[in-house]
Amino acid sequence: MVVMTRWLNPDEQRTWRAFLAASRALMDTLDRELQRDAGMPHAYYEILVRLSEAPERRMRMSELADATGSSRSRLSHAVARLEAAGWVRRKDCPTDRRGQIAVLTDDGFTTLAAAAPGHVEGVRRHLFDALSPAQVDQLRRISETLADHLTGS
Amino acid sequence: MVVMTRWLNPDEQRTWRAFLAASRALMDTLDRELQRDAGMPHAYYEILVRLSEAPERRMRMSELADATGSSRSRLSHAVARLEAAGWVRRKDCPTDRRGQIAVLTDDGFTTLAAAAPGHVEGVRRHLFDALSPAQVDQLRRISETLADHLTGS
DNA sequence: CCGATTTGGTTGAGCGTTCAACAACATGCC
DNA sequence: GGCATGTTGTTGAACGCTCAACCAAATCGG
Numbered sequence: 001m002v003v004m005t006r007w008l009n010p011d012e013q014r015t016w017r018a019f020l021a022a023s024r025a026l027m028d029t030l031d032r033e034l035q036r037d038a039g040m041p042h043a044y045y046e047i048l049v050r051l052s053e054a055p056e057r058r059m060r061m062s063e064l065a066d067a068t069g070s071s072r073s074r075l076s077h078a079v080a081r082l083e084a085a086g087w088v089r090r091k092d093c094p095t096d097r098r099g100q101i102a103v104l105t106d107d108g109f110t111t112l113a114a115a116a117p118g119h120v121e122g123v124r125r126h127l128f129d130a131l132s133p134a135q136v137d138q139l140r141r142i143s144e145t146l147a148d149h150l151t152g153s
Numbered sequence: 154m155v156v157m158t159r160w161l162n163p164d165e166q167r168t169w170r171a172f173l174a175a176s177r178a179l180m181d182t183l184d185r186e187l188q189r190d191a192g193m194p195h196a197y198y199e200i201l202v203r204l205s206e207a208p209e210r211r212m213r214m215s216e217l218a219d220a221t222g223s224s225r226s227r228l229s230h231a232v233a234r235l236e237a238a239g240w241v242r243r244k245d246c247p248t249d250r251r252g253q254i255a256v257l258t259d260d261g262f263t264t265l266a267a268a269a270p271g272h273v274e275g276v277r278r279h280l281f282d283a284l285s286p287a288q289v290d291q292l293r294r295i296s297e298t299l300a301d302h303l304t305g306s
Numbered sequence: 307c308c309g310a311t312t313t314g315g316t317t318g319a320g321c322g323t324t325c326a327a328c329a330a331c332a333t334g335c336c
Numbered sequence: 337g338g339c340a341t342g343t344t345g346t347t348g349a350a351c352g353c354t355c356a357a358c359c360a361a362a363t364c365g366g
Binding site for chain 1: 158159160161164165167168169171172173174175176177178179180182199222269270273274276277279280281282283284288289290291292293294295296297298299300301302303304
């Protein structure tokens with residue numbers, strides 16, 4: 001059976017290309033700033049943030065993967081790097097012998113604390129400073145809707 | 154001089170994390186679909202699209218880099234791959250002896266034409282179907298504002 | 307209790323991106 | 337014209353991500 005493609009109309013086309021350009025430019029910029037100022041990519045920064053917010057600064061690998069929207073494989077590689085940098089330590093899980101627990105080290109916490117102000121400033125400058133309060137609200141609703149829609153399917 | 158960090162308030166925090174999760178999930182999903190169905194990453198698809206829209210299906214490397222928001226290095230590597238796949242051909246520029254012109258081959262055009270319906274369907278399903286017309290409009294304005302803001306600085 | 311399935315996590319290969327260095331050519335200035 | 341500077345594009349190494357394969361341990365079903 002032949003199904004006609006529902007092509008994008010000009011408005012949708014324009015929206016889609018603008019979104020692509022904007023989100024890529026934003027993430028590229030933040031990634032580059034973080035790499036330059038803190039010596040780590042944004043994905044690694046996010047891992048440290050999540051760990052720093054967790055009780056006792058530790059999390060199961062799979063929870064951490066979910067929290068950062070990452071695959072298990074990606075997280076495994078990433079934590080290996082973070083461990084080599086001395087920012088994270090791996091521990092065996094006491095209740096599940098398959099499990100591994102990632103623990104943020106003091107060194108990792110210090111590094112994160114040093115990187116955070118600059119990064120937050122970057123997010124503010126490149127994202128929030130450009131938008132009106134109403135637009136920030138719109139962006140939140142849109143993003144939450146999209147995230148739901150994507151993980152729901 | 155010590156400058157106080159302008160930390161994110163709870164609303165901004167929530168917006169930022171939702172945006173991160175949504176844009177990552179969206180791009181990951183589309184990238185995976187395109188890789189599965191057309192054997193190419195989204196970045197390469199975009200290159201083929203731009204070429205297909207250009208007069209005579211050809212563009213200077215640097216224009217193509219600008220159009221796709223890519224670095225020259227990235228484009229160079231990418232076009233090398235696309236050339237190996239037989240989808241793009243390189244030509245010397247007649248007016249600037251440093252220049253190279255990327256030309257979409259018939260094979261490349263055919264491959265793109267085969268990939269497009271599925272990809273557009275994906276964009277519609279994962280993005281536009283989830284949003285109201287008003288939200289699409291909001292997203293366009295937000296994205297255009299952000300893109301301006303980022304390339305302006 | 308035991309085999310089958312599922313879950314948690316790691317590994318290595320292949321690929322795409324980044325970054326810095328570089329080569330070739332064009333342009334500006336005197 | 338001739339030298340300095342800017343632009344165009346490529347290259348190779350290092351790095352991060354994806355994918356498929358895999359092992360070990362937990363859980364399910366009889």
